[in-house]
């Protein structure tokens with residue numbers, strides 16, 4: 710079973726893994742109050758244990774510019790998801806600020822032979838088409854986390870070229886170590902964990918989407 714946002718967030722917090730600011734909105738008329746203190750543009754997405762791939766059902770809206778757009782998006786997201794999954798248990802709509810940077814993937818699963826493993830790669834086509842990933846058995850040391858970020862082909866892209874700034878590797882490597890700890894301690898409890906994407910820039914690494922399967 711997939712955890713809802715709040716459950717996943719709590720489990721991650723137990724391993725000192727922080728998610729960016731987020732608000733779960735259950736009714737359209739709560740939006741104004743819940744979005745106080747949020748900076749536009751926002752991203753809004755469905756929170757339901759029954760929806761594994763949110764974009765596939767038009768359950769994600771990126772680049773919401775103001776409260777009016779947020780209200781429209783709220784209604785549309787619920788409509789889109791209910792159309793595809795009439796019986797889905799919907800917890801609400803998660804609102805986040807838009808993160809900027811390069812998209813990474815950090816994953817964990819239980820390998821049938823080797824037990825818990827941690828995976829690192831670039832997001833999008835890099836992982837799907839090019840299979841450019843590094844893998845280690847969990848738990849991992851900081852040294853192993855550094856090897857993981859350095860050995861993928863996409864390393865040069867993350868490091869930046871032509872004057873572009875490097876992503877904050879320390880933030881990513883520390884996240885990898887924490888995910889390794891979680892996977893090794895929670896084996897038998899967590900079957901699969903997907904942080905996809907983690908959005909990294911020169912300052913930090915923000916974990917904007919989490920999928921945990923128990």
Ligand code: ADP
Nearest residue numbers: 752762763764769805806807808905906917918
């Ligand atoms: P899913 O993987 O279930 O389709 P995501 O939450 O990963 O849903 O959203 C889909 C895509 O939208 C992400 O891969 C990312 O490109 C973008 N996205 C989602 N949340 C944010 C955010 N807070 N900031 C920037 N981009 C985001």
Ligand code: MG
Nearest residue numbers: 905906918919
């Ligand atoms: Mg995702």
